[in-house]
Amino acid sequence: MTSYFLKRVFYMALTLFGASILIFFLYALTPGDFVDTSPKLTAERKLELKAMYGLDKPVVERYFIWMKNAFQGDFGYSLQYQQPVMSLLNDYIWNSFLLAITSTFFTWLIAISIGVLSAARQHSWFDALVTIGVFAAMSLPVFFVGLLFIKLFAVDAKLFPAGGMMTIGSKEAGFAYAWDVVQHMFLPVTVLTLLSVGTLTRYFRTNMLEVIQQDFVRTARAKGLKEKVVLHKHALRNALLPAITLLGFELPALFGGAIITEKIFNWPGVGQLYMQAFSVRDYPLLMGFTMFLAILTVIGNLSADLLYRVADPRVRLK
Template sequence: MRTYLLRRCLYMIMILLGASMLIFFLYSLTPGDYVDNNMNLSEQRKAELREIHGLDRPIIERYINWMANIFKGDFGYSLAQQRSVIDLFQDYIWNSFLLAVVATFFTWFFAVVIGVLTAYKQYSLFDTLVMIGIFAAMSIPSFFIGLFLIKVFAVDLKLLPPGGMITTGSRAVGWEYIKDVLHHMLLPVAVMVMLGVGSLTRYFRSNMLDVIKQDYVRTARAKGLKERSVLFRHALKNAMLPAITLVGFELPGLFGGSIIIEKIFNWPGIGQLYMQSFTVRDYPLLMGFTMFIAILTVIGTLISDILYHTSDPRVRL
C-alpha cells in the first residue's frame, strides 16, 4: 500500500503539472483580460495595473510565479473582486458545498432505492412508469425545471422563496437561521435531485439486474432469507462496487457548484461567482478555481481506487 500511494502521488504531481500548464496558458493566451476590458481605466492606469500584477512580464515567468504561489497556498488575486482567490473560496465555496452535499445525499438515496426496486420488478408497470419519468426528467433542461418550480411553488402557491440563501434583511441566528437556509434550499435541491437521480438510477438498476442473477443470490433465497434482506444486504452490496468509480467525480462536484442552478435561484455559491468572473474576464480567479477543481479530481480518483481495494480484497492496487 505504501509503495502504491507513493507511486500514485508521483503520478498525481505529473498530472497536476500538466493540468496547470494547460490551464494557465489557455487563459493567458486568450485575447483580452480584466484590465483591457475595463473601459473606466485610462491607458496609464492600465499600464500601472499590469506592472503591479505582473501582467507585463513574459508568460513563462508568470507561470513559474503562479505555480510557486500555489505551492504556498496562494491561488492568485481577483482583479474584479479586489480580494485574494482563497478568501473568495472561503466565502462562497462552502455555500455550494452545503447545497451539493444535501442534493448528492438525496440523489444517491433515491437512486439506490428506486434502482433496486425497478430491477426487482423488471418489466412491471412500476418499472415502466419509473423509466418514463427518468427519461422525461433527463430530457428537460435544468433552467426550465427551475423556472417552472419557481412559478408553481413561489409565485402561484407562495409556499417557498424564489431564490437566495436567506430572507432579505433577516438577522436570524441559531436554529432560526438554519430553518431559513433549509427553507431556501428546498427548490434548488429538488431541481438538482431531479436532474441527477435519472442517470444514477439507471446505473444501479443495470448493476442490480446483473447481480440478482448470480448463484449466491439464489443460495440466499434458498436459505429462506427475506427478500428485503436478499436485495439490500447481499445483492446491493456487490452492485455498489462499480459505483465506487463515481465517488472520484463527486468530490470536485461537491465544491464546484452548479452554475446554472445557482444562477437561477440566486444562490451565493462558487458557481455563480465563476460565471461572473467569466463575464468580466477575471482570469486569476478562473485559473485558481479551475486548478482547485483539478486537484480535487485527482484526489477523488485516488480515494475511489483505495475504496475499491477496501471494499473488494480481490482488487489489487
C-alpha cells in the first residue's frame, strides 16, 4: 500500500511537471501580453513595465522562475488586479465552489434516484417521460435556460433575485445573510443542475439496467429478498462503482467555475474572473488558475483510485 502510494505520488509529480510545461509555454509563447494590450502606454514605459514584471527575460528562464515560486505556493502576481494570484483566487473560488458543490450534490442525488427508478421500471411511462425530459434538459443551452428563468422567476414572478450573490447594500449578518445568499443561489443552482443532471441520469440508468440483468441480482430475487433490497443493496452498489471515476473528475469541476452561468447570473465566481483575465491577457492569473486545476485533477484521480479500493473488494492496489 505504501509503495503503491509513493509510486502514485511520483507519477503525479511527473504529470504535473508535464502539465506545468504545457500551461506555462502555452501562455508565455502566445504573442503579446498584458503590457502590450494597453494602448495608452508609451514604448519606454512598456519596456520599463516588462522589466519590472520580468517579462523581458528569456522564456525558459521565466519558466524556472515561475516554477520556483510555484513550489513556494506563489503563483505570481495578477497584473490586472495588482494582487497575488493565490489571494485573488481565494477571494473568488469559494463563491464558485458554493454554487458547484450545491448543484453537484443535487445533480448526483437526482440522477441516482431517477436513474434507479427509471431502470427498475424500464419501458414504463415514467421511464419514457424521464428519457424525454432528460434529453430536453440536456439539449437546451445554458444561456437560454438562464435568461428564461430570470424572466420567469425573477422578473415576472419576482420569486428570486435576478443576479448577484447578495442583495446590494445589505448589511445582514449570520442567518439572515445566509438566507439571502441561498435565495440568490436558487436560480443558478437550478440551471446548473438541470443542465448536468441529464447526462448523469442516463449514465446511472444504463449502469443499473446492465447490473439488474446480472446473475447475482437474479440470485437476490431467488432468495426472496424484498425488491427494494434487491435494487438498493445488490444492484445499486454495483452500479455506483464505475461512477467513482466520474466523482474523481468532479473535484476540479467544483473549483473550476461555471463561466456562462456565472456571467448570466452575475455571480462573483472564478469563472467570470477567468474570462476577464483572458480579455486583458492577465497571464499570471491564467497560468496560476490552470495549474491549480491541473493539481486538483491529479488529486481527484488519485482519490478516485483510493476510493475504489474502499468500495470494491476486488480492487487491490499494487
